[in-house]
Amino acid sequence: MEINKVNAINVKNVTKIYKTSNAETRALKNANLTIFDNEFFTLLGPSGCGKTTLLRLIAGFEDITEGSINLFDEEIVNLPPNKRSVNTVFQQYALFPHLDVFENVAFGLRRLNKDKNFVKKRTLEVLELVQMQDYGKRKPNQLSGGQQQRVALARALAPSPKVLLLDEPLSALDLKLRQAMRYELKTLQRETGITFVFVTHDQEEALTMSDRIAVINEGEIQQIGEPEEIYESPNNKFVANFIGEANLLTGICEKNGENGLCKLDAGQEVPMFIPNHIHKGETVTIFIRPERIKIKKSDKEKSYCTISQFTYLGNAASILLNSNTKSINVNLPIEDVKNFKKGDFVEVVFPSNSAQIID
């Protein structure tokens, strides 16, 4: 998918502080980010990290403490929600219980004083888009969770917003439906070409759907990048641990540069790339995904690790290695596992570009 680099949303130095009578919470600390037009952009982070706060600030549901937000180069922080051409899909959908599906979807168009015929045409069009055209007369409580989800989507899409904000819209669905809806959402975004800003705490959701992801923790943006970039080269320990499984090992730099060498705590020396600003003798943290590590048998005298646990995963097996300081997680394809058994003495092999030094 091609993204023409027009700024849809520009978040500049945004800080949000919640004040209650006896405490202050900094929900967002000096956040900066740019979301491009036509992009599927995800705000990812654990609960309470500030991702929903950022979304609500864009929607206009919270007053901003500091900073500015631009929507297509127009400053919007001083506009009430009804004057912003962004629409929200709420976490629990927030469908109006007293209105039927058609009226829910037509709600925004009616408030915009659109022509009656247009309202009807547009509402039916959007309902068709989410395959809910046969349910116009139903009340929200007569719909299943997945159907409510579609209506919520249709309702937010009907006024053709410049940006669609989605606050964990899949979290209320069961696993099967959630996976199906992921694909549908992504297709919908491509077909409509509307910029989606998607909030989730589910890393799998983020990785599969997004064009770009911003990882947020404790009110601060940790890393912004494409899914692959975030997964393969996390900026810091938080991102590494939050997305996928990670081994974070400590070691001492023996030699820096392209053909660097690092001595692991376990005692073994492994060749890897070490950036030049790290000097010999410095302690470093090495990040490597469990599926990237290979192991090979070694002698008892030379050995640094023993296999302490096998866990069968179906298509793969997870192996726990015990070294003298830390345990190491390794995922091996099922056919490679046959060569090893519990108690074997092994050493680890880091294929090139699989391990990296991390802050």
Add this chain to the structure above:
Amino acid sequence: MNIQGENKTQNRILSLLPLWIVIGIFMIGPLLVMATVSLMESNVYGGVHFKFSLSGYQQILFDTNLFDEIEFNPAYIIIIARSFVLALAATFLSLLIGFPAAYYISRQSNRVKNILIFLVTIPFWTNLLIRTFAWIIILGKGGVIESSFNFLGLLDKESSLNLMYTNTAILIGLVYSYLPLMVLPIYASLEKMDVRLLEAATDLYSSRIELIRKIIFPLSMPGIIGGSILVFVPCLGAFIAPDLLGGGKKLLLGSLIQFQFSYARNWPFGAAMAMFLLALVILILIFNAKLNRRHRKYEAQR
């Protein structure tokens, strides 16, 4: 949630103004005026004499005799004591009657539960005067009980059981009036209780009696305390039951106060008694609030 640039304060004040005015003038106002009247001298024609005096309060304990001497008069202390004893007894009886019912209701299916609880609340919304009056038909001379005794030959036609105008009659009336108020909070706390706790306790060798003593009773304590206060407080100031079933002979605090305004026309004394009752109730409510706070702290620590 606070939408950018929208001021809620002004709306809030406008919305609350009617409440503040109505309750402020017509609820707090009367209480303040009553407090003032309780500190004045009575006027023989009813109403008050605008002169500061503690005689209203003094009268609760002392009487002025023919020689203008002040002497101790236990009459009102007896009434207060009777009110206390009857209110306590009514509370205890309500608990005894209400607890098993509340428990039984709480263990029914949702549908049955809703219907039964509705049946418990209905009497609360019907006229207390009429419900109490119905007991006259039951307890009175030649009423339901006496005529059934006649029919069974346990009582001859001329004599009477004299059930009416007794403390027992008042007690029955009080329990009957406020029983739903005991059941509802107990039900609310029992309904939250997880049945698996009882299964776990039984699994750990508890007998049924021990289940009640060690699990059900402690867990429904907030409901029991809440219900007891809801029953005790209105019993203390009850007017209808002592008036109709006690025949106005066995005065309680509530009927005594009413009497001062309807017949005796001693306003300062009546106001003083009302202030005394109000103070008692406030003390009970403060005590309850303290208990609740302790309980909430305990819950929070868990």
Add this chain to the structure above:
Amino acid sequence: MKPKDKKTKFRYVWNFPGFGGWTAIFFGFLYIPIFVLVCYSFNSSKFAMIWTGFSFRWYTKLFSNDDIQSATINSLIIAFSAAPLATIIATFSALAIVRGGEFRSRELSNGLITLPLMVPEIVTAVATLIFFASLGINFGLMNVIIAHTVFCIPFAYMPIKAALEAMDPNLELAARDLYSDKPSTFRTITLPLLTPGIISGFMLAFVISIDDFIITLMVAGGGSTTLPVYIYSMVKMGVSPEVNAVSSLMLVFSIFIVTLYWIFNRKINN
């Protein structure tokens, strides 16, 4: 299920023997007096306590009793004035207290609303009597309407507050998000969703006002006798079958409204 030859029947641990029977007695205690009263209202005898036969005569007699009719009209005028007033005040208070966020006078306002429930009714009654008398406020029925409005407020408030608390605040935000300004959000979302709560509040306030006795007894002057006060004066003169009839009608009326309220609420919750 246990096999038949076993002597002890299976019983769930939470099922206590005897509690069911006890509950039946409990409901009997609650309802038998009401039942007896209604039965005796159909007694043809002139003496309320002695049963001689079935008759509607006391009901027909009610309709020719001017005092009962004027008392009924008074009761209705008072309830139809006090209940709406209380409901309006309660609605605005609930909106401010539930949706107004955190503010300083919130606790105070909460306390003010529950005050009429805390103060013993007899105390409220005599305090209001003294208040009106000492300030020389004497507007007949108006006095009673004011007093009723005050203590109906907490009853109207309870269901309205519950309805507001049950309403997802995101609904209002969603409306704002969909280009609805403040007044139109109130009109199209808040008010329609709150209406069942407001109706419930009104019904409860109405029943409370119609049934009130003690406060009315103390506050009402000669011309503003209500039905309960009239019944009281009749009872004081001696139990008559006519009292049974009018009391039964009142009971049935209250039960009817409360049942209506209950069914109405269940419909909403489903």
